[in-house]
Amino acid sequence: MSDPLEVRRHGRVVEAQLARPPANALHRELYAALRQTAELVEEGEVLLVTGQGRHFCTGQDLNEYAAAAAAGRAADEVRHGAAAITALLRCRGLVVVAAHGAAIGGGALIVAAADVAILAESAWLSLPELTVGFPLGYAVAARLLPAPTVRRMMLAGERVTAGQVDRLGAARVVPADQLQVTAADVAERMASLDTGVVYAGRPGWGPRERARAAAAYQAEVDTTAALLAAR
16 A cells, blocks of 8 residues: 655655545545654755645545544544644744645645645635534634634635635745646745744744644644534
8 A cells, every 4th residue: 555645855855745646635644644744854944745636635534534433533533633733833844835726624724834835726725624513723724814714714614715815925826737846946945044044033933933823723622622522
């Protein structure tokens, strides 16, 4: 069986490619691989997350989650997946995410956990967590998008297109055939920056900002796990 996350190193850039095409649904093995990779990236390196297939990531593998829920392990499943998102937020290196097609649920949170997000013109983001009983994701999504936009995504089920994200200035948007090369170029340029200067001057995206988002996200995860455990 092939690895669900293909990891390649290009100098100081570590590329982690989601490899469960066509949708790259997140199951336990992929979540674990993403978490472990993010934890191994060092200060001064750049983690570049990309995806194979038609879509960047359509979120939780619902078949696996349904089986876990039927076995009384829904809360554990949520915590396991959330640990990967938290690892991205706490990554010692800078994080770049390049997304195309759908980025749903956990896929959208991977995008929002980035320091720099790059989207193909075909990309769109969705946060259907509330519809499946998960009151989580706001704290991470709000790193990328304005609070009112995230509320509409979560409460009204709105999708946000790459064009909308572009108009907000929240990500760089490029044609699909330029996504990979653009992301690699951005990651290489970020990796070439002086580490001391980057870490001294990044209060808006550095460890403290990430830590605040991670703490708020953990509170959402704890609330969700408690709700699931009570069912």
